[in-house]
Amino acid sequence: MSRSARSRPAVLAALVLATATLSGCGLSIPTDPSGTLAAVEGGTLRAGVTPNGDFVEVSGDTPRGIEVDAIRAFADSLDAEVEWTVGSEEALVRExxxxxxDLIAGGLTDQTPWTxxxxxxxxxxEATAKDGSTLKLVMLAPLGENAFLSRLETFLSERSTAGAL
Structure with missing residues (x-):
């Protein structure tokens, strides 16, 4: 019997033990290392928006537009209030x-340079640009906060499927 054939049961046993140990610790995947989803649920969703046509319009203190409505509905689904920050994409990404x-919107596309x-x-x-090309809309979330990002993607997908966006 080769050495690799003898070590397979040991590797398999180690994987089973690791899986059982992690499951017992209450580890869930996806996870948020900084706890974004847990902080937002029942709390405050800190949304950054940048003006961009019908997606986000800003006049006075309250933004409005298609994506603003989507963010409000997402916050409602998390029993959260929205705290708005208006700025340029660069300033918002820095924040x-x-x-x-917790998230950024403003007619951002899948071609965003902020990946x-x-x-x-x-x-x-999807939206149609003035030149007739098709734009695929996205929003930004904190890097690595995968539970929050997953919940946001699920919400946006369901809202889009329902024709609400």
Whole structure:
């Protein structure tokens, strides 16, 4: 019997033990290392928005638009209030990286340059650009906060399927 054939049962036993140990610890996947989803649920969703046509319009203190409505509905689904921050994409991404925001919206597309600085949702809707091209819309979340990102993607997908966005 080869050495690798003899070690297979040991490797399998180690994997089973590790799985059982992690399951017993209450580990869930996906997870949020910084606890974004847990902090937002029943609390405050800190949303950054940048003005961009019908997606996000800002006049006065309260933003409005298609994506603003979606963010409000997402917050409602988490029993959370929304705290708005308006700014440029760059300023908002910096704030997201520093832990001051939970998501960013503003007509962002799957071609966003911020993929190394933020978690990007799967495209949840399409829009037509002035040149006739198709834009695939996304939102940004804190990098690595996968439970939050997953919940946001699921919400946006269900909302899009229902024709609400």
């Amino acid at each position: 997201l990286e520093n832990g001051g925001l 190394d600085k933020a978690g990007v949702t799967r495209p949840y809707a």
